[in-house]
Amino acid sequence: MLLPRLLSSQTPRLVSVVGRIPPLRTWISRRVINGYCSATLPRPRAFSMAADYTSWRGLTDRRFTGRHLAPVPASGQEGLPSEAEVAALFRRDVEVRSTDTSVLFAFFAQWFTDSFLRTSHEEGGFGQNTSNHEIDLCQIYGLTEDRTAMLRSHVGGRLRTQRIAGDEYPDYLFQPRPPGGPLVVKATYAGLHDERFLTMVILGDAPDERKDFIFAVGLEHGNSTIGNTVMNVVFVREHNRVAGTLQEANPGWDDERIFQTARNVLIVMLLNLVVQEYIMHIAPIEFPLQNVPFVADGAPWNRSNWIAIEFNLLYRWHSLVPDAIGEGANRIEPQDFRNNNPLVISKGIEALISQFSAAKAGRIGLANTPRFLVDRHDPAQPSVEERTVRLMREARLATYNEYRTAFGLRPRRSFEELTGDATLRQRLTELYGSIERLEWYVGIFAEDYGRDSMMGGLLTAMVAYDAFTQALTNPLLARNVYNEATFSPAGWKEIKATRSLQQIVARNSNPTREVHASFKV
C-alpha cells in the first residue's frame, strides 16, 4: 500500500500537516482503513474449525473458531520440525527492546484480546471460541446477561464496587477467610466463572495470600496480570462515572436504562481508543488515524465478526513481555506481574500505569520470548510456546507463503528475502529446507521489519484486517445506531469528548496523584 509509506515517520511534516486538516484526515483514514480491510476476501469464510469441509454448522455456529484458509492434508505436515524445535526458535537469550512500544501497550493488548480470543479450555475444545466475537467489554460486563446481572449493583446503573483507602475497586470475588483457609466464591458470584479453572489453573501457582484480593470482574483471567487488573479498574470506574453523568442528565431513567446506555457509551469509547490509539500504534504509519463514522457502511467487508484461528495464534505476542518492568526499587519481576492485586492496591493504578507507559516492551519477533514461556516447568507438560505450536499443527494451517498470497502479498522466494539474520536463515534452512515449507506461525515472526514498524508485513496485514473488520462492524457504529438518540445527549457528549486513554485514566485517578498513560514510550 502506497499510503502507509507516504505517511511514515520519514515524512513527519507531511503527516503533521494533513493530520490537522479534518477533511484530509478523514479521507486518508478512510483510504487506509479500506486498504487494510480489503487485503483478503470478506466474510463469511467457507471454513471453520467445525469440519475440514464446508458444513452448515461450520457456517453458522460461532462456537467454532473460524479460519481464513482451509486445512492442509495431514500428509502436508510430514517431516516438519518437532514442537520443541519450533518453540526453541522463540527462546530469548538477550532481551531485545522495542523501538517505542510501552509495556502499557503490551498489557492493553492482553486485556483487550482476552475478551474475544477465548480458546475453550474444555477437553477437545481447541477449535472453539467461548467469546461473543464482538468487542463488547465482557472484561467488565461478563459474557452473558446472567453474569452481567451478578456484576451490577442494580442501583443507578452502576457496577458493584468497593472503596479501598478512598479509591474505587471492583468487589472481591471470594468470601473473607482465615489465613490459609479454603477459597469460597461469594454466593452473589456463583457461576460467574468456571471455578475449577480459576482456582486450579489460573491461580494454580499464585501465592496464597494474594488470592483474597481477586476482584469480581467479567472474565476468569481478569486478575491474572497486574495489567488486566489495572485496565479493569479503569473501565469499571469509567462505567460508574458515565452512569452518574447519565443519571444526572436523565432523572426519569431507571437503573436498567442507565446501565444499558452507559455500557453502550463505554463500548464506543473503547472502539475509538482501539482504532485511534491502539491499532494506530501498530500500523506502520505516524498518522492520526480517525475512527471515521460509518466507514463500514456499504463496505464489502462489513460482515458479521467471526474470530479466526489465525487471529488467535498471531496475537501471541509473547516477545512483548519484558524481563522486568522498570528499574531500581520499582523494578517489577515476572513473578510479580502475575496474580498480584495486592501490588495494584498498594501502589495505586496511577503509579503503575505511569511506570508501564515509561517502560519499553520487548521487540516482537523470534528469539525474544522470555524463557518461562518457552521452557517447560514440568517436563511432562508443554510450555506456553509449545502449546501454541501444537495448536497451529492441530489446526493444520497453510504455509507462510500461502498466507502471504491470501493477504495480497508477494510470496517470498527464499529465506534471504525473509530475513537478513544469517544465523536464523541457517537454522530455518536446517528445519524447513525451503521457504515454501516454512510454517506460517514461524514466518510471521521471522520477517524483518524496520524501526518504524512493530512487526513484519504479513503479521501487520493480518492483524490489521482482523482488527479493523472486527472493530468497525460493531453494531453500535452502524448507521441506524450511532447517533445521539442511542446514547442520549449526555452520553453522546461523553463519546465526543473522549480522545485518548490518557483522558480516561486521568479522570478516574486520584486527583492528588499524577498519571501518564501511553502506548508509545
Next chain:
Amino acid sequence: MLLPRLLSSQTPRLVSVVGRIPPLRTWISRRVINGYCSATLPRPRAFSMAADYTSWRGLTDRRFTGRHLAPVPASGQEGLPSEAEVAALFRRDVEVRSTDTSVLFAFFAQWFTDSFLRTSHEEGGFGQNTSNHEIDLCQIYGLTEDRTAMLRSHVGGRLRTQRIAGDEYPDYLFQPRPPGGPLVVKATYAGLHDERFLTMVILGDAPDERKDFIFAVGLEHGNSTIGNTVMNVVFVREHNRVAGTLQEANPGWDDERIFQTARNVLIVMLLNLVVQEYIMHIAPIEFPLQNVPFVADGAPWNRSNWIAIEFNLLYRWHSLVPDAIGEGANRIEPQDFRNNNPLVISKGIEALISQFSAAKAGRIGLANTPRFLVDRHDPAQPSVEERTVRLMREARLATYNEYRTAFGLRPRRSFEELTGDATLRQRLTELYGSIERLEWYVGIFAEDYGRDSMMGGLLTAMVAYDAFTQALTNPLLARNVYNEATFSPAGWKEIKATRSLQQIVARNSNPTREVHASFKV
C-alpha cells in the same frame, strides 16, 4: 419503481423477449432485487423487542425479535378500536378468490415461514423468536445439532425414513399404542419438540386416530396441516435422493460428510426456489427473476439476518385460506386440512399437490379471512386474528403512514387514496377518524391493488425487503462459499439442474402417478 411496471403482465412480449436473453435477465434481476432491498435502511436496526431503547442485548441477542421502527409511546394507542373491532374487519362473508395464486402457494408459504417466524410460545415470549433467523430447512433438519442427530439415520448421510405402501415417508414420532392409549414419543425423539405444546396445543383438537401418524420432522408444527406434511415429505425424500447421488460420486465420504453436503445442496435448492418461483410469484412482475449469483456481494443491505416483528405479523396471510380445496368428491374441508397425515398417506403426495396446484387460494385482503380464524371458539380465548391484533398492539407499532414513509412510499393523504371500497372507507373512518391514525396491520391489508398483484404496495415492499435480504444473505450464497468445492461436483450439478418445485416434486414422486406443482393456477 419503474422496472416492475415495465415488466408487468401488460407487456408480455417485452417480458418474454428480455427474460430469454441471459445477460438481460441477470441485469434486470439484479436491478429489481437491489431496488427492493434498498427500500429502507440496512440492518443492524437500532431497535428490537428486547427494550424500548437501544441496548447491547437488543443489538446482539437474536432471541429477541427485531423491529423496523421504534415503539410508539403507549399514549399513542389511546382511543384505538377494540381488538374485536379490528379483527372483525378481517371476517369473510363471501369468499373472494385470488386471481391466479394456488393453494399450493398458500401451503408453501406456511411451511416456509414456519421455519423462521417462530414466535416463542413461552409465557411472556411474544417478543422472542425461537428460530435461527436463517433459511436453514429446519423444517426437516430441526433447530439444533442435537435434534438434527435424532432425525438422521447415521448411514449414508440419510434422514431416517420408513416405507409405507412402497413410498418413502419420515418415521413416526410416537410409539405404537393400542387404540385410544396414551401417546408416547419414541425414545429416539425425546427432546425433539416441546411435547406438552405439541400434544396439548397443536394436536389439542385433532381426532385421536390421526395422532399415530405424526411424522418425526424438524418442527413441532410440521404435521399441523396437510400442506406442511406434503412439503416435508418432498424435502425429506429429496435430501435422501441427493445424499444417494453424493454417496455414489464420492465413495470415500463418511455419513457425516454426505449428510452435511446434502444439507447444503438442499438449502441452496430451496433458496433458488424461493427467489425464482415463490417471491417471483409475489412480486408484481411477470419476469423470470433470477437468483443472481453474488448479487448481495458488496451490497449495503448484505447484513446478518434478524427477523423483525413486522415481518412476523405482515405474513399472517389468513385470507389465503380457502373455504375448501377442490370440488365434488375430492373437496377437502378446513377440518381436514389440519393434522391429517392419514389423508396424505392414503391419497399420496402426487394427488394432493396436483389438487393444491389446481385450486385457487383466497385473495389477500380484509374481509376475507375464514371465520374459524376470526371468531372465538371459546368465548374466553381470543381467536387467531384477535391474537395477531393483540401482538401488534403489545409491540406498539408505528402507524401505516409511518411505515409507508420508512419504506420509501408516499404517505396516503386520505382513506380515498387507500381504497375504492366505500363501505370499508366508512368503517375505517368510524374506527380511526383519520388516515394518520390508521394502524399498520390494518392498512397493509386495506390497500387496493390490481389484478396483476397479489397484495398492496406497502405489503409488497415490506415482504420483498425482508424476504430478499434474508434469502440472499444466506452464507451458502457468499463469494467464498458458493462454488463447486463446497457442494462437490455432484452436488453442484444437482443445484444447477434444479429449476422448479415441479422438478423436485416430480423426481420424488411415484413414477406411476402424475403430478403437477405450481404456485400459479
